[in-house]
Amino acid sequence: MNSKGKKKYWLITVTTWLILFVVWQIATSFKMVPEILLPSPEKVVSTFVKLSEYGYNGIPLWQHFLITMARLLSAVVLAIITAIPLGLISGRIKIVYSIFDSIIQFIRPIPPLAYYTILILWVGIGETSKVVLLYLAAFAPIYLACISGVNRVKDDYIKSAESLGASSKQVFFHVIFPSALPDIFTGIRTAVGMAYTTVVAAEMVAATYGIGWMIINASKYLKSDVMFVGIIILGITGVVLDQILKYVERKIVFWSGR
Amino acid sequence: MKKIVRFLTVLVVILLLSGCTNSTNDKKTTEVRIGILQVPNDVAASRQLKYINDYFDKENIKVKYIIFDSGVDANKALISGDIDFATMGDTNAVVALTSKIDAKLVWVNDVLGNNEGLVVRNGSGIKNFDDLAGQKIATPFASTSHYSLMMTLKKHHLLNKVSLLDMDTQDIVAAWNRGDISAAYTWQPTLTPMLKNGHFLITSEDLRNQNRITANVTLVRGGFERSNPKLVSGLLKQLNKSHAEMQSDPEVTIKAASKQMDLGYSEAKSQIGTSKWLTAKQMVDSEFLSETFPEQLYITGKFMAQQQTIDHAPSKKEINDFIADKYVNELGDD
Numbered sequence A: 001m002n003s004k005g006k007k008k009y010w011l012i013t014v015t016t017w018l019i020l021f022v023v024w025q026i027a028t029s030f031k032m033v034p035e036i037l038l039p040s041p042e043k044v045v046s047t048f049v050k051l052s053e054y055g056y057n058g059i060p061l062w063q064h065f066l067i068t069m070a071r072l073l074s075a076v077v078l079a080i081i082t083a084i085p086l087g088l089i090s091g092r093i094k095i096v097y098s099i100f101d102s103i104i105q106f107i108r109p110i111p112p113l114a115y116y117t118i119l120i121l122w123v124g125i126g127e128t129s130k131v132v133l134l135y136l137a138a139f140a141p142i143y144l145a146c147i148s149g150v151n152r153v154k155d156d157y158i159k160s161a162e163s164l165g166a167s168s169k170q171v172f173f174h175v176i177f178p179s180a181l182p183d184i185f186t187g188i189r190t191a192v193g194m195a196y197t198t199v200v201a202a203e204m205v206a207a208t209y210g211i212g213w214m215i216i217n218a219s220k221y222l223k224s225d226v227m228f229v230g231i232i233i234l235g236i237t238g239v240v241l242d243q244i245l246k247y248v249e250r251k252i253v254f255w256s257g258r
Numbered sequence B: 001m002k003k004i005v006r007f008l009t010v011l012v013v014i015l016l017l018s019g020c021t022n023s024t025n026d027k028k029t030t031e032v033r034i035g036i037l038q039v040p041n042d043v044a045a046s047r048q049l050k051y052i053n054d055y056f057d058k059e060n061i062k063v064k065y066i067i068f069d070s071g072v073d074a075n076k077a078l079i080s081g082d083i084d085f086a087t088m089g090d091t092n093a094v095v096a097l098t099s100k101i102d103a104k105l106v107w108v109n110d111v112l113g114n115n116e117g118l119v120v121r122n123g124s125g126i127k128n129f130d131d132l133a134g135q136k137i138a139t140p141f142a143s144t145s146h147y148s149l150m151m152t153l154k155k156h157h158l159l160n161k162v163s164l165l166d167m168d169t170q171d172i173v174a175a176w177n178r179g180d181i182s183a184a185y186t187w188q189p190t191l192t193p194m195l196k197n198g199h200f201l202i203t204s205e206d207l208r209n210q211n212r213i214t215a216n217v218t219l220v221r222g223g224f225e226r227s228n229p230k231l232v233s234g235l236l237k238q239l240n241k242s243h244a245e246m247q248s249d250p251e252v253t254i255k256a257a258s259k260q261m262d263l264g265y266s267e268a269k270s271q272i273g274t275s276k277w278l279t280a281k282q283m284v285d286s287e288f289l290s291e292t293f294p295e296q297l298y299i300t301g302k303f304m305a306q307q308q309t310i311d312h313a314p315s316k317k318e319i320n321d322f323i324a325d326k327y328v329n330e331l332g333d334d
Helices: A003-029 A041-054 A062-090 A094-107 A112-123 A129-153 A155-163 A168-202 A210-222 A224-252 B001-023 B042-048 B051-058 B070-078 B090-098 B142-157 B171-177 B193-195 B204-209 B221-226 B229-248 B251-262 B265-272 B280-287 B288-306 B316-322 B326-333
Strands: B030-037 B062-068 B086-089 B102-112 B117-119 B136-137 B163-166 B181-188 B198-203 B217-220
Touching: A041 A062, A041 A224, A041 B117, A062 A094, A062 A129, A062 A168, A062 A210, A062 A224, A094 B217, A112 A129, A112 B171, A112 B288, A155 B221, A168 A210, A168 A224, A210 A224, A210 B070, A210 B163, A224 B171, B030 B042, B030 B070, B030 B229, B042 B051, B042 B102, B042 B251, B051 B229, B062 B070, B070 B086, B070 B090, B070 B217, B086 B090, B086 B142, B090 B102, B090 B142, B090 B217, B090 B288, B102 B221, B102 B229, B102 B288, B102 B326, B117 B142, B117 B193, B117 B204, B136 B142, B136 B171, B136 B198, B136 B217, B142 B204, B142 B251, B142 B288, B171 B181, B171 B193, B171 B326, B193 B198, B193 B265, B198 B204, B217 B221, B221 B229, B229 B251, B229 B280, B229 B326, B251 B265, B251 B326, B280 B288, B280 B326, B288 B316
Parallel strands: B030 B062, B030 B086, B136 B163, B136 B181
Antiparallel strands: B086 B217, B102 B217, B117 B181, B117 B198
């Protein structure tokens, strides 16, 4: 695509957002919708300022944000540490694959909320249950990506390495792992997305802080302005997170896609 | 670009339409939808005794009951227009009032007694209020229990010394059974299993005696009330009947309520506990809806605004506009 075409499409995106914003502004300033269903943009902005200044429920807004990110990050890191080795080994060794794959395939499609109540009974209402829930959501995408990454390594590469006298350990770390890396990164990005969509659910039960909790709590008092602030924060953070991961991916697996 | 414009036009039209439907009154009513709490109260009794259904049958109207765990979701259903009546704790009514939901308070189902309270686990070492410091206490946020708990904590200067957990009633029981919490302010029927290995530190009856009244109330959706005032009176008359019977012949009423809730008689009796079912006449005579209760709502609103749970404390005028006491006055004068 030439740069002129790129610019045109970018312009359409910006226009769409502008129009959405104008419709929002018009709908609220002419009171076409009750404020409780759709607070005005000014109200949302002033609520954001107020929240940043005084916090929500006695806790500063950035703390709510940080705790949510901490939960997300620890779950994703945990998933990376466990799912990558297991996935790579499953991709290489049939026995390991047969043991784990069906279990993971079974858990993967279940909506997290369905087993959340059981998780709470098992590990309690503290941070553990929240992180475990996000961990379960993040695990499968990385695991599956690793398997498909390993399977896609060309046999020729492995054979040539072996014929040059590489040990199986060397083959694994110098041939298989780097070849699977682009897939692993795609897996991590999907995993962050999955965990991220579960974050509000994780903070639904017995939490006392977190952006997800703030949204749920605000809904109990019908504060739609706070809910909007929370949702917009989550939306922007989601996009930023994905962009960061994309950047890291480009830096580390610079050869991918070429 | 054309497509975007078309999409936006549709969006605007939808917004306009939804704006209209929300502001106009309802057309001919063929069905009444009542949001109920899962408790043996006056609605349960008069439903079991067929008072409600017989009345609406005569008017050729179908009745549909929808269960809510607390007033939080009932409020959302009132906004979206999915229910016409909703029974809820008065704190949720204050939330409805301050967030300007088109609804009116028309009835006080029961003034809470020992059917709500703060339970602590036996052997947890919590003997008085000061022992609560550093403990986890669970309660459903925005409920009357939450409010009563906050008032109690404030009185004993414990507000920032405990960690409060927001849970639904069934989650509270689960957490209690697991041993995650050793204190919770909640209501029946969840209190019964917890009292097996716990005891009350304070109940809403004690608070009532200290002039901090909490109550379950019924709200009616504004659109419904404006077009069907007769049906509102009609329903309240049935509820009032069960209030009168509760005082003259409690056995029949409790039995009916227990049957409706699938409970044993003694279970229902203890769940109702010392909650008070005032008749319309008693409310009128004691100026309950015109003086006592608005004052309590005012105190509640002020407290909730201080806690920043609602964005402003409702004024006395707002509260008086919110309470449509003409229905009770009508009934009380009969």
